[in-house]
Amino acid sequence: MDNKKLQELVEEISITFFQRPFRHQAYFNPRLRSTGGRYLLSNHNIEINKRYFELFGEKELIGIIKHELCHYHLHLEGKGYQHRDADFKYLLKEVGAPRFCTPLPDSKKRKASKRILVYICGDCSQVYKRKRAINTAKYVCGKCRGKLIKVKELTEG
Template identity: 50%
Template sequence: MNLTEYVKSVSEEDFGKPFRHTAVWNSRLRSTGGRFFPKDGHLDFNHKLYQEFGIEVFRKIVRHELCHYHLYYENKGYRHSDLDFKHLLKKVGGLRYAPQSQQERVTFHHYLCQNCRQVYQRKRRVDTRKYFCGKCRGKLIEKNQS
């Protein structure tokens, strides 16, 4: 079964309404499970999340996007902040947020000032020979993560 057929079956089973557009995999999606495009009605989905978390979690992502889809075509509040969206999402059991992929988790580097003990957390490594404490201009040392 292809993706569009799967989304059509989820729409019929969980919403009792037809899905009349197309669903496609989008390899560029990183932090989101899927996207709804009101302009032409198609849905994009993150294939990496499907591979990593399986069909049960992916079905909840599909439900989330179908909430946007059906509410939009019913002229109801289809955005995340709208009550119509929140109620329908809860009713069908969709995910509010996409699960965080193992590949997308950020590791932090922790640095400590030797003088004032100020702690810094950075996504990128800092050259401790070049940079210093912004508070007291003391020497930074990298803390070991345990």
């Protein structure tokens, strides 16, 4: 499927399920990694992750398009278009759009291998385990204000 066919599919789904035309651009964005699609508030375009179509087929693609069209039509109408809004949740149910897309197989691998950084206070030996690196020149021990030292980096999974 190319961008032209995607555009036609989005326009068709918009008329069929929303009874409103889609008057902007829909295209595949190869840079999308962790999401199936994205509605751009600035120019009202819709970007789709082509990998979802390649891995899961047209049914998943249609679900992603419906989801993004919910954002699109609600935003243009001035209603609640965000995931937390009641208008958005209601319209998702109305058109049979998924709230979330199926996770990509490689995203599970990335989440499984978590790194843990271990820091220790040089004065009181308090241990700190963190997922993100700490700037040891800027931050000190919360217990005694001593200097933090990076001890090791563990990877789980």
